[in-house]
Amino acid sequence: MLPFIFRRLLLIVPLVFGITLISFTVIHLAPGGPVEVETEMSLKTSAQARENLKKLYGLDKPLHEQYIDWLMRFARLDFGKSFVDGKRVIDKIGERVPITIIINMLSLIVTFCLAVPIGVLSATRQFSLFDRLTTVFVFVGFSAPPFWIALLCMYLFGLILGWLPISGIQSLDVSGMWWLQRLADWAKHLILPLLIGSLGALAGLSRYSRSSMLEVIRQDYIRTARAKGLKESRVITLHAMKNTLMPVITILGLAVPGFIGGSVIMETIFAIPGMGQLFFQSAMSRDYPTIMGILVIGAVLTLIGNFMADISYALADPRIRVGKEQS
Amino acid sequence: MIAIIWRRFSKNSLSVAGLAIICIIAALAIAAPIVSPYDPFAIDVYNVISAPSAAHLLGTDELGRDILSRMIWGSRVSLSVGFVAVGIATMIGIVVGAAAGYYGKAVDATLMRFVDIMLCFPTLFLILAVIAIIGPSIWVIMVVIGVTGWMDVSRLVRAEILSLKERDFVSAARAIGAGDVRIISRHILPNALSPVFVSATLGVAGAILTESGLSFLGLGVQPPDASWGNILSSGKDYITVGAWWLSFFPGMAILVTVLSYNLVGEGLRDALDPRLWRSEK
Numbered sequence: 390m391l392p393f394i395f396r397r398l399l400l401i402v403p404l405v406f407g408i409t410l411i412s413f414t415v416i417h418l419a420p421g422g423p424v425e426v427e428t429e430m431s432l433k434t435s436a437q438a439r440e441n442l443k444k445l446y447g448l449d450k451p452l453h454e455q456y457i458d459w460l461m462r463f464a465r466l467d468f469g470k471s472f473v474d475g476k477r478v479i480d481k482i483g484e485r486v487p488i489t490i491i492i493n494m495l496s497l498i499v500t501f502c503l504a505v506p507i508g509v510l511s512a513t514r515q516f517s518l519f520d521r522l523t524t525v526f527v528f529v530g531f532s533a534p535p536f537w538i539a540l541l542c543m544y545l546f547g548l549i550l551g552w553l554p555i556s557g558i559q560s561l562d563v564s565g566m567w568w569l570q571r572l573a574d575w576a577k578h579l580i581l582p583l584l585i586g587s588l589g590a591l592a593g594l595s596r597y598s599r600s601s602m603l604e605v606i607r608q609d610y611i612r613t614a615r616a617k618g619l620k621e622s623r624v625i626t627l628h629a630m631k632n633t634l635m636p637v638i639t640i641l642g643l644a645v646p647g648f649i650g651g652s653v654i655m656e657t658i659f660a661i662p663g664m665g666q667l668f669f670q671s672a673m674s675r676d677y678p679t680i681m682g683i684l685v686i687g688a689v690l691t692l693i694g695n696f697m698a699d700i701s702y703a704l705a706d707p708r709i710r711v712g713k714e715q716s
Numbered sequence: 717m718i719a720i721i722w723r724r725f726s727k728n729s730l731s732v733a734g735l736a737i738i739c740i741i742a743a744l745a746i747a748a749p750i751v752s753p754y755d756p757f758a759i760d761v762y763n764v765i766s767a768p769s770a771a772h773l774l775g776t777d778e779l780g781r782d783i784l785s786r787m788i789w790g791s792r793v794s795l796s797v798g799f800v801a802v803g804i805a806t807m808i809g810i811v812v813g814a815a816a817g818y819y820g821k822a823v824d825a826t827l828m829r830f831v832d833i834m835l836c837f838p839t840l841f842l843i844l845a846v847i848a849i850i851g852p853s854i855w856v857i858m859v860v861i862g863v864t865g866w867m868d869v870s871r872l873v874r875a876e877i878l879s880l881k882e883r884d885f886v887s888a889a890r891a892i893g894a895g896d897v898r899i900i901s902r903h904i905l906p907n908a909l910s911p912v913f914v915s916a917t918l919g920v921a922g923a924i925l926t927e928s929g930l931s932f933l934g935l936g937v938q939p940p941d942a943s944w945g946n947i948l949s950s951g952k953d954y955i956t957v958g959a960w961w962l963s964f965f966p967g968m969a970i971l972v973t974v975l976s977y978n979l980v981g982e983g984l985r986d987a988l989d990p991r992l993w994r995s996e997k
Contacts, residue, residue, distance in 0.1 A: 408833060408836055415842070548955075650841055684845050
């Protein structure tokens, strides 16, 4: 197992390098360079900020030197200072990242715990009413704009029924609460963003687990298990489940960038003070250093997510860790 | 060939329904000046936020503009963003995938590593970063959605080409002296396009969703131009006063359109997959 992890870690190095290279390219996409854009299009940028920017990016140097300088600062997690309030970008991101990671982890868990049973049940009862209903759900879940569903749910549960709060992550009077109350308060605030944020992935993953299970239960070893007289429930949960789950784990890993990207919309709608909301605010105010910082950190988080998916895949499937690395 | 595909496709009644809806919406978009009951920009201060009625089938917005007319004109924007973005993504994907699959070795390794890197970025982050830098306009949005969405196509094309390039007909083409570009474009690609069609159809659905999300955030198509996303977005503030129609109908339009493309994509996937043909009598 250890050699596998090590090999996989080595692969990450060029990827991180590439991520920084692309982020650097994005900065220089601006016609006339980042400083011009900042000063021409944003009224907030003063002459002082312009000088700061020039110094920050070292725009008087040749491109490759600029990149190396930028990379060295990146290695020290120094993304410069925000244009908006002058705070260090890494501090701004640092106080926002935990909430986004927690919400995305919870979303992944919710997605996994709902999608696999839904997919497996509709596969084992193929063409039943349940199967048809979930197929409809899957297509609608794929196709519905999440922000629209969020608006409708806020309207229904927040305004008409008054069951759930519609913004933020905690109530104003949270400090006076007992910890269990506080937890319930959190849960009430997070349930809509979590469920709606997971909708697309939930639809995709349940569809995927369905077809994965359908493939597995046509295998010979499942027929063998049935032939030797095992109960159907035992055949499914013990024999078929493991091989069904393995491709599902990979797909879940691939869903990570979608979740992180989707947090921009969910956090903006539900006023959750996470990295996605910060990214949206920075994009609106053209807060250059913060945008670049979040872009790099978002990509690195995805990389970590994929890495963990690979590790759990290898834990589940010995062929991967013993055999040769797939390209 | 087309007849066979249509016969298989038409067996899936949901996909046929999706295709019909796509055609209707496209027809409405093309005929927008004729079919839209009002001028989409005409402001009517005596009719602000009026509920759906006989005069305004889907109601009016905060400036008294007719929502139905704005949605019909907005469909032009939403659909063209979908098509152009997917066109760009498909072109890049085919070129990268074909080069990687055909030339192999270092070219393949470099290009596929690049794909891996691009896939690390949450797409919405990359799109928002570029838009924040260049500024939102419909052209920027089309290009950015396209340039951040080609990776899956390139992987599909690469996989197809890897399995095709060792076939005899390719060796035959090489034997009569055809060049690389000709072999790829005339002999290999036509045989590798089925999955690309499917992914392009699903891609249009995805691009329409992305555009509506960007417009919803205020970083997409800019008012007064209408797109489904920004009609929905400008209506969201009036939901609290009970004016649900401002954001309900554009959302439905997005949902129905995206759903139709997804259904057609699924139908095409089944219809184009020769493995499924054989299993059928």
